[in-house]
Amino acid sequence: MDAGVIPISNTQLALSVILVLITGVISAALRLELLKPLLWGTVRTYLQLTLIGYALTYIFNINNLILIIVIISLMCLVASRTAVRGSPRAGRYSMLLGFFSLWTSTFLVGTIVMVLIISPEPWYSARIAIPIFGMILGNSMNGIALSLERLFSEVKSKISEIEALLSFGASPWESVRDCVKEALRAGMTPTINSLMVVGLVSLPGMMTGQILAGADPQQASRPLPVVVMLMIAAAVAIGCLMLVLLYYKKLFTKEDAIAHYV
Amino acid sequence: MPEFFKFDQIEYHMGAAGRTVKVSSDLEEGSILVIKGPSGAGKTTLLRILARLLECDKGQVFLQGQNWLSFTPQLWRSKINYLAQKPAVFNGTVLDNLKKPFALKIKKDMFNLDEAIDGLRELSLNENLIHQDARTLSGGETARITLLRPILFKPNILLLDEPFASLDDNSARSVMEFLKRWLENETGRGIVMVTHNDIYKDISGIKIQELELSEPGVN
Incomplete structure (x- = not known):
């Protein structure tokens, strides 16, 4: 079942952060004040999805x-x-x-x-x-x-x-x-x-x-x-x-x- | 025979300052109660309280001896009809605007076109106006059309907030004559009016009472 899943390495994950940084730099240059929410959103996305991965494994196993x-x-x-x-x-x-x-x-x-x-x-x-x-x-x-x-x-x-x-x-x-x-x-x-x-x-x-x-x-x-x-x-x-x-x-x-x- | 319309010890606060206004008065059938006072005295607030659009701290209002709380707010407002200083104009023609209150459950389909056309004539408006887009009317025309709307609705009491504000002296006089005829045409009618315009003093035979709202606790 896992055969088709596209593997993403940590390096690739780090590369995707660059996309956010580009937007952040533009925002900072134009003073749109989006940099902080963007960074905070990025951190939250990473943390929440990582944690939910563990939580879901646990919840799926208990299945109550x-x-x-x-x-x-x-x-x-x-x-x-x-x-x-x-x-x-x-x-x-x-x-x-x-x-x-x-x-x-x-x-x-x-x-x-x-x-x-x-x-x-x-x-x-x-x-x-x-x-x-x-x-x-x-x-x-x-x-x-x-x-x-x-x-x-x-x-x-x-x-x-x-x-x-x-x-x-x-x-x-x-x-x-x-x-x-x-x-x-x-x-x-x-x-x-x-x-x-x-x-x-x-x-x-x-x-x-x-x-x-x-x-x-x-x-x-x-x-x-x-x-x-x-x-x-x-x-x-x-x-x-x-x-x-x-x-x-x-x-x-x-x-x-x-x-x-x- | 109970009094026609009476408000007793109405008490309310004005703005953040919290000044208390206390007021009592009554109105005889077929007459006009003119409320006067400097701006910020609470004249509009009083009208809105009488229409139950605002709540007051204390006091009661009676229509033909019946306490206001014995009516539903809807029935009360259909009898004690408040017209704002800048009345709402709805999308559509003048006719749509005049018909609007008759789409409501309380007086559904009781609109009478002949009365509306008579009303336009009496207010010296051209009857062809009825098919015009209401948003294209002049200030004076809008004021008269929005006054005609509650008139057609036939309340017992009209609460009018500065009805002459956008009218010149001639139009104001003809509106005043129109209101006088409205009062005389049928029993069970009265008007409470906030105005700075003394035009009513020129109309003979009209029954006027005055009420001055000024400093706290005077009335």
Whole structure:
């Protein structure tokens, strides 16, 4: 099985750092202030991927359902923190709602994929569950971040229209329906775009992995990558929908007026 | 016979300074309550509180003897209708804008085109304006169209914030006459208005009450 895996030596790894350094130098010259986050990101990528390599070996060997659920919940926690970072105005609520939406949509879609579609033995096999859930989470996280950000900016820019509707007796939902629609569209657009151009512009991450590992492209392109693409689309849609629908009410006071922090 | 509209011991804070404003007043049916005072006295805030768009610290409001909390915020706002100083203009034509409130559940499909056209005429606007893109209107036209919108919605109380700000004296006078007719046409109507313009003093037969918001605790 390992025969097809492309070996990367430490020297080659070090060479790839040069690519980051080139970008860093340009950034420093233009004072874009990207050097620090780039370097920090590089260090984190190296450390996190090295450590997760060890952790995964351990987790795959134990293959315990409870442990897998705990690990994936932790992944959701990190993802939701990242997703709501762009919308500081909503405070703790956004974090909580972000976590809840991500967790629910990820587990709903991921479990369906594991139990009904891939059905490995056992159905929760860590070797398959962790990468699958990871792919779902990574995409949902970005979708949710975009939706939330757009919801805030739409409501802020349309505040006088929203208040006008409220003063005619609109319910909160009636007054922000257009903003909610825009927010969902913003969150879903990258996923819909990637459904449209998959294979033409980019290959799904897991297909790339299989091909680099030596698999035949014809086998690698079907049917698992199709399942993965669709499951990602479903999870992003459910996640964004849940978050935005739970969230829009937080923009209002209990008197159904716009809250002061909007 | 309970009072028509009354606010009792309304208390609220103004800005970061935290100055407390206390105010009570009532309004007779068919008349206008003019709220006056220097900027920052809390006039707009008071209107927004009366429309339940802001919460106050203390106090109660009554419409025909009924406490405001006995209404849902939606029902209250459809009866006590607040018009902002710079009212929102929605995408679409003037007609779309006038119809907009009638897309809401609370008065769904109760729009009457004839009333809208009569309203345009009464406000000395050309009725062909109705198919024009609302965003291309002049300041004075926008002010009258956005005033007509709540009029067609038929609230009990209109809360108007500087309705004459973008009107010249002639238009302001005709708007004032228009509001006077609106008050007289049917029972159960009243207006609370914030304005610096004294144009209402020129209109004969109009019932005016004044309320001065100034220093803390005066009212």
